[in-house]
Amino acid sequence: MRYEKPAFAEGIPGALILCGPGSAAPEAFLTFTRLAKPLEGKFIGVKDKAPDTRELTEATGIWWEFREPPKGRVLDALKAAQARGATLGGNFAFTQTALKDGLLPDANTAIRYELPEGAALAIVGREVQLLGAVHVIIRLAATRFGPEERVTLGGRTRLADLTALRRRSRQRMEPSFPPAKMPLPNVPSGTLVIVGGGGMPQGLTQRFVEMAGGDKAIIAVIPISMPDPLPPKDGMAEGLRRAGAREVVELTGRTPEAVDKTEVLELLKRATGVWFGGGRQWRFVDAYEGTKAAKLMHEVLKRGGVIGGSSAGASIQGEYMARGNPLGPEEIIAPGYERGMGFLPGMAIDQHFTQRNRFKDMELLIKTYPQLLGVGIDEATALIVQGSVAEIVGRTRVNFYDPQKSAPESVASGKKYDLATRKVIE
Incomplete structure (x- = not known):
């Protein structure tokens, strides 16, 4: 960022x-x-x-x-x-x-x-x-x-x-984004869990906690993509506690000043996992872009931790952020809100994909920005990314849009896909 x-x-x-x-x-x-x-x-x-x-x-x-x-x-x-x-x-x-x-x-x-x-x-x-x-x-x-x-x-x-x-x-006073040449998608250390919304794949909450350290896991949950008032209890935070995480803290700050408070930064320095909730991804950008907290999230990955999210919490993880328009999620390209958190470079991630018939939108995105690898994730389906290898788990499938290919590749749950070579791993 x-x-x-x-x-x-x-x-x-x-x-x-x-x-x-x-x-x-x-x-x-x-x-x-x-x-x-x-x-x-x-x-x-x-x-x-x-x-x-x-x-x-x-x-x-x-x-x-x-x-x-x-x-x-x-x-x-x-x-x-x-x-x-x-x-x-x-x-x-x-x-x-x-x-x-x-x-x-x-x-x-x-x-x-x-x-x-x-x-x-x-x-x-x-x-x-x-x-x-x-x-x-x-x-x-x-x-x-x-x-x-x-x-x-x-x-x-x-x-x-x-x-x-x-x-x-x-x-517009900076070089154009996304740049003409993008880095290959790769997570050199740690793990990303990217869920397409519509509920968690079976067993994935437990697996997330295990990747974060099991009974030693310290997880920050960020629910602010939803508008105020937030519910008194966050469902994902409760699920992570039931799954055995040692410490789960909800971070509800909505401004750069709030998310860079000392207590938030100290938590992120200790965190082994971060979870971004569903809602509207532009709210994450308003709060975290350019902050010390955002840099510390990248450090969570560098020390082998796990970052995950569902729906809005999926799209925010790519270098390019799809559907960032604050006025509504209908348009996949939203000038002013195109920069994601960048945990997964070279990527644009869309969610609720088949269920909301978003195929044409992703075609438009990679036609506009052919330097990107586009990914459309179905509901209750997830990508688990380590290195350049993405494992598909959950109910249905994930669609990969490589502008160099004549058609997208639809990869079913249980398969793996190499994001760097853009090929299904047989």
């Missing part, structure tokens, strides 16, 4: 309503009203003159219709209101200030928002939503590694993720 994650996963505080020139879409003020809740807080409308800054100190919603843009102490007061979670919105004069003066981070630099007449956007936390029917174009600035990119909100595409946009724009 080479990319240093910026600390902005939660998006902006409060909410912004931005409008293009002319008359705004009716949805703009309606959305502002819904978010600002003027009957529950303090609502201020700015129309004929700039407000006294004292009026803004307790406002929960501020709508700007004054012809002049906010500036000076008024702008500072708006920034303070945003920082405490207020909803801000208004006309094109307000929008230009919001985009130019830091109310929407990275705007007018790496990211440019083009709102034509009648267009409007709502930004709530990290969600960017198109309001009305007029399209909005979001431009990611050209870098020395690539030309300008465009994201269009309009028609059926009405949402974008602010954090993904910001990550994407910053990653």
